[in-house]
Amino acid sequence: MLPKDSMANTFLVSIVLCIVCSLLVSSAAVALKPRQERNKLLDQQRNIIAAAGLVEDPAALSGKEIEKLFADRIERKLVDLQTGEFVEGADPKYDPRKAAKDPRQRVPVEGSFDIGVRFREPMTWVYLVKNEQGEVEQIVLPIYGMGLWSVLYGYIAIDKDLRTVRGLTFYEHGETPGLGGEVENPVWKAKWVGKQIWEEGKPRTDEFLRIGVAKGSPPPALQPYQVDGLSGATITSRGVSTMLQYWFSSQGFGPFINRLASQQGASDGSSQS
């Protein structure tokens, strides 16, 4: 038995205490992992529901209600961004963020829109939103790109006409609250509803991409396509504008959207990519 006040006893007690505490913390982390993962998934699904405007107040939905809405109305599908084809037999665990970091899978971000990120995933999940009759009404697409301080991650919902925005949400970013953080402001988000992605009556090609954020207010000719810039957050606004153009370009969802449009036999002659 060591004397109570000895140096050796003090060390022994602190070491035992450290081991006990680290065991407690690590077992709590392991035990809570499944719950954390479920909450993360629910948060993502809540944002998809918000982008699609399926309910008035997505924040009020319980986990069970989100799961039910997803089971009844939303189908998740994996898309090969280069070909625009759905990937059959996709691994449900495929993680686009991991793929964008993996040197064996990642694809360089090229083209005229610099989203401040060097690589993207080759395939990503899209969400087909159906009405009560089971017909696809809108599609929710994941988007991301650099703002001032951070990469902003969000979802944009487009109508079945494959030209009109139905909603936009950002669920993860590190922009300044009150400045770039205003991307989350419901008033600003509501301005996106009804905006056109490409020039009306023109093909869905990079040349006719018009969607974006104006500096200040858009001039009348661009009002069908652009929303007001966020005041005091020109760099975040520009980031949102560029990421939208990139993700709707031939480097992003362009091939996918054009493939759907040609399948639909779009009557406006705008199915070329």
Ligand SMILES: Cc1cc2nc3c(=O)[nH]c(=O)nc-3n(C[C@H](O)[C@H](O)[C@H](O)COP(=O)(O)O)c2cc1C
């Ligand atoms: C503390 C601090 C936080 C800022 N946060 C942001 C931001 O989140 N997004 C942004 O675009 N600009 C932010 N800015 C402003 C930028 O530094 C830059 O001045 C601004 O985007 C340029 O806008 P302007 O052309 O309207 O002056 C911040 C500035 C300061 C001092």
